[in-house]
Amino acid sequence: MSTRSNISFSKKRTWSHDLPISFLMQQGVENPGVLSLAAGLVDQSSLPIESTRQALESLFTTPKMGLEALQYGTTAGSVALRTLLLSHISNLEQKPADELGITLDNIIATTGSQQYLSLVGEILLDPGDICLVAAPTYFVFLGVLQGLGARIVSVETDEFGMRMDSLESTLDMLESQGDLAKVKMIYVVSDYENPSGLSLSIDRRQQIVDIARKWSKSQRIFILEDLAYRELCYDGPVTPSIRSFDPSGDNVILTQTFSKSFSPGLRVGFGVAPLEVCAAIRDKKGNDDFGSTNLSQHILTRVMSDHLYYDHVATLRNVYREKRDCMLEAADEYFSDIPGVHWVHPNGGLYVWMTLPESIETGFQSPLFERAVHTEKVMYVPGELFYAVDQGLPPDEQLAPQKITCG
Amino acid sequence: MSTRSNISFSKKRTWSHDLPISFLMQQGVENPGVLSLAAGLVDQSSLPIESTRQALESLFTTPKMGLEALQYGTTAGSVALRTLLLSHISNLEQKPADELGITLDNIIATTGSQQYLSLVGEILLDPGDICLVAAPTYFVFLGVLQGLGARIVSVETDEFGMRMDSLESTLDMLESQGDLAKVKMIYVVSDYENPSGLSLSIDRRQQIVDIARKWSKSQRIFILEDLAYRELCYDGPVTPSIRSFDPSGDNVILTQTFSKSFSPGLRVGFGVAPLEVCAAIRDKKGNDDFGSTNLSQHILTRVMSDHLYYDHVATLRNVYREKRDCMLEAADEYFSDIPGVHWVHPNGGLYVWMTLPESIETGFQSPLFERAVHTEKVMYVPGELFYAVDQGLPPDEQLAPQKITCG
Numbered sequence: 067m068s069t070r071s072n073i074s075f076s077k078k079r080t081w082s083h084d085l086p087i088s089f090l091m092q093q094g095v096e097n098p099g100v101l102s103l104a105a106g107l108v109d110q111s112s113l114p115i116e117s118t119r120q121a122l123e124s125l126f127t128t129p130k131m132g133l134e135a136l137q138y139g140t141t142a143g144s145v146a147l148r149t150l151l152l153s154h155i156s157n158l159e160q161k162p163a164d165e166l167g168i169t170l171d172n173i174i175a176t177t178g179s180q181q182y183l184s185l186v187g188e189i190l191l192d193p194g195d196i197c198l199v200a201a202p203t204y205f206v207f208l209g210v211l212q213g214l215g216a217r218i219v220s221v222e223t224d225e226f227g228m229r230m231d232s233l234e235s236t237l238d239m240l241e242s243q244g245d246l247a248k249v250k251m252i253y254v255v256s257d258y259e260n261p262s263g264l265s266l267s268i269d270r271r272q273q274i275v276d277i278a279r280k281w282s283k284s285q286r287i288f289i290l291e292d293l294a295y296r297e298l299c300y301d302g303p304v305t306p307s308i309r310s311f312d313p314s315g316d317n318v319i320l321t322q323t324f325s326k327s328f329s330p331g332l333r334v335g336f337g338v339a340p341l342e343v344c345a346a347i348r349d350k351k352g353n354d355d356f357g358s359t360n361l362s363q364h365i366l367t368r369v370m371s372d373h374l375y376y377d378h379v380a381t382l383r384n385v386y387r388e389k390r391d392c393m394l395e396a397a398d399e400y401f402s403d404i405p406g407v408h409w410v411h412p413n414g415g416l417y418v419w420m421t422l423p424e425s426i427e428t429g430f431q432s433p434l435f436e437r438a439v440h441t442e443k444v445m446y447v448p449g450e451l452f453y454a455v456d457q458g459l460p461p462d463e464q465l466a467p468q469k470i471t472c473g
Numbered sequence: 474m475s476t477r478s479n480i481s482f483s484k485k486r487t488w489s490h491d492l493p494i495s496f497l498m499q500q501g502v503e504n505p506g507v508l509s510l511a512a513g514l515v516d517q518s519s520l521p522i523e524s525t526r527q528a529l530e531s532l533f534t535t536p537k538m539g540l541e542a543l544q545y546g547t548t549a550g551s552v553a554l555r556t557l558l559l560s561h562i563s564n565l566e567q568k569p570a571d572e573l574g575i576t577l578d579n580i581i582a583t584t585g586s587q588q589y590l591s592l593v594g595e596i597l598l599d600p601g602d603i604c605l606v607a608a609p610t611y612f613v614f615l616g617v618l619q620g621l622g623a624r625i626v627s628v629e630t631d632e633f634g635m636r637m638d639s640l641e642s643t644l645d646m647l648e649s650q651g652d653l654a655k656v657k658m659i660y661v662v663s664d665y666e667n668p669s670g671l672s673l674s675i676d677r678r679q680q681i682v683d684i685a686r687k688w689s690k691s692q693r694i695f696i697l698e699d700l701a702y703r704e705l706c707y708d709g710p711v712t713p714s715i716r717s718f719d720p721s722g723d724n725v726i727l728t729q730t731f732s733k734s735f736s737p738g739l740r741v742g743f744g745v746a747p748l749e750v751c752a753a754i755r756d757k758k759g760n761d762d763f764g765s766t767n768l769s770q771h772i773l774t775r776v777m778s779d780h781l782y783y784d785h786v787a788t789l790r791n792v793y794r795e796k797r798d799c800m801l802e803a804a805d806e807y808f809s810d811i812p813g814v815h816w817v818h819p820n821g822g823l824y825v826w827m828t829l830p831e832s833i834e835t836g837f838q839s840p841l842f843e844r845a846v847h848t849e850k851v852m853y854v855p856g857e858l859f860y861a862v863d864q865g866l867p868p869d870e871q872l873a874p875q876k877i878t879c880g
Binding site: 070077118325 | 477478479480481482483484485486489490514515517518520521522525526529533536539540541542543544545546583584585587588591595596597598599602613616617620654657689690691692693721723732736737738739740747749750753756757759760761762763764765766767768769771772
């Protein structure tokens with residue numbers, strides 16, 4: 067009775083051990099004096115205190131609205147918010163919603179876009195199923211895929227984002243290996259990707275839809291389009307999404323968030339998908355939490371109907387453009403003399419990707435990381451985290467993930 | 474190119490089809506004039522408009538606090554809130570936290586207690602693994618188990634909740650079938666269960682801990698204790714939890730929510746578990762949403778530190794006691810003449826369980842449900858939903874779930 071029996075965890079629990087994000091956050095907590103260029107909190111001083119306060123005032127001075135915000139909502143999210151999202155999407159795409167083939171029923175509100183990404187993974191991927199990703203790509207999503215026991219296959223990138231010839235040849239290779247039927251989706255961060263700062267060029271947005279359709283032989287291959295940064299554009303207007311090149315909406319699942327463009331503390335994201343996919347997401351989300359925070363959805367509804375939102379985004383663009391320029395100037399000043407060091411000029415988003423000479427290790431265990439954090443008091447995310455390792459095996463037969471060092 | 478290929482969903486997607494909660498909510502939406510005794514919204518008029526407004530004012534008049542609330546939080550939830558939860562739990566149990574063996578690190582904040590329940594299922598249950606439940610029990614959790622492909626085995630109940638002799642004989646039967654090693658947990662709603670209104674008696678709270686330990690042979694068997702209604706007690710003080718009878722904390726995972734005792738619109742719940750379990754939950758939650766709504770956690774922190782919480786709960790107890798009494802008086806007046814009709818007097822919570830004669834069908838397709846909703850304009854939840862069907866087979870080999878009609 068006094069000896070403790072072992073905990074027998076589920077198989078999938080063993081697939082989500084030791085996520086690097088935990089290490090990064092722990093480093094942040096343990097080294098509070100360090101300037102973190104890692105694990106993206108948003109700019110603290112430009113958070114929308116005043117707009118939120120106004121929205122709350124307008125919410126709570128009308129008792130009916132206040133009561134609704136404090137009551138349960140529905141699994142799919144507030145109808146008022148989703149109605150506003152429909153015109154928001156339409157504004158961003160510069161196209162009427164019906165031309166985009168999107169109605170209220172295609173939209174589901176979630177706890178950040180992270181929950182939407184995770185739900186899409188849950189409903190589509192069995193262990194061993196395949197998701198294609200850019201190399202490098204958003205490492206937190208790699209963790210989601212790993213946690214589901216999915217096989218991650220990387221596609222090469224260049225300065226215009228994911229390379230379409232590499233995508234085709236990867237699909238061709240998977241078909242010749244007899245694995246095409248396991249390919250469920252292609253994950254793409256279209257604008258100012260975390261970490262590369264790069265965007266998928268416009269002509270590739272049409273091409274990727276055509277490729278997804280062409281290779282949807284025995285089953286549909288979805289493009290999971292992550293538009294977390296789309297509104298943070300500093301050098302021009304918002305870019306049309308991949309989804310806008312698929313007016314049927316059959317092959318693209320899109321997700322966006324208000325975490326970067328308004329406030330991550332509200333945790334409101336959303337996604338747009340075909341109705342069959344929405345039904346599956348609703349069922350899973352019904353089991354997981356039967357609805358994200360209703361109050362947050364009501365706050366955003368007020369923020370958008372009281373026309374506080376777009377002004378805030380305009381302000382943010384100026385704030386972040388200045389920060390980006392400052393970072394690029396510093397890079398120019400301190401790194402341009404060093405042979406083999408180069409970096410990307412991102413047109414939006416929060417990330418600058420820097421490449422060091424092959425000979426310099428950058429990982430958590432490297433002398434560079436050690437010195438950066440403990441001596442120079444600056445933390446960065448090692449590039450190796452953004453590369454998936456495809457071992458071509460179901461998760462049970464895989465070795466512990468190997469680290470690739472990105473030079 | 475123009476013909477749509479089929480969507481190949483994950484296997485688990487097929488296990489979460491057609492949840493009855495969706496049907497109930499749809500009925501509610503389609504019949505707005507109906508008085509719903511189903512699908513538990515909380516009492517609208519007693520929602521804490523004024524306390525929330527005060528908490529928001531104190532939050533947003535201190536810019537530092539306001540900014541923190543609008544920034545990202547952490548996966549485990551706000552340290553300030555979890556610190557207050559530690560004394561909250563201690564208050565409810567009338568025992569110091571260290572005597573209970575609970576520290577900050579044992580607590581994780583979630584999107585309602587529903588997310589906590591779902592996460593525990595995710596990290597412990599593989600398809601075919603067993604969860605024991607009371608019959609009847611909370612049907613939304615049955616949906617979670619079904620969605621994970623778990624095998625649900627029912628244990629008999631009487632007026633003191635789950636019967637310990639039935640629990641022992643069920644475990645004995647599972648052992649003789651060679652299935653004991655698949656038993657991962659026993660789900661118990663200790664106080665004023667949804668739907669029965671019944672509570673587990675105090676002596677059974679000690680017994681169930683002993684039974685879980687005794688049968689933890691090759692692996693640990695957890696009691697997953699759902700305390701959603703514990704603070705809504707109308708006839709006496711808060712009851713000590715099962716967890717309080719397991720000071721080692723090894724065999725009990727506890728979850729609570731502020732949805733019933735404060736506001737469901739904030740979607741804040743939490744759970745207490747051994748550290749190994751917390752690590753697993755954090756990893757899964759990190760992939761799922763990397764943290765629930767930070768603003769809600771900050772609001773609750775203010776509500777609790779500004780001493781607005783317990784007053785609100787005291788008010789709620791009066792409001793709901795009156796509603797319960799009104800319901801029981803109506804039952805006395807209209808049903809006591811009808812032979813074979815009886816009902817429970819719940820000492821707390823939101824539910825009154827009524828049993829009709831065997832001959833009367835009560836399901837969604839029954840004439841009674843039809844007449845109640847469309848003629849009498851009252852909606853109830855059919856009792857059959859609260860009974861699991863154990864087909865003793867892994868989910869892939871099961872037939873479609875059969876409906877049991879509860880007389």
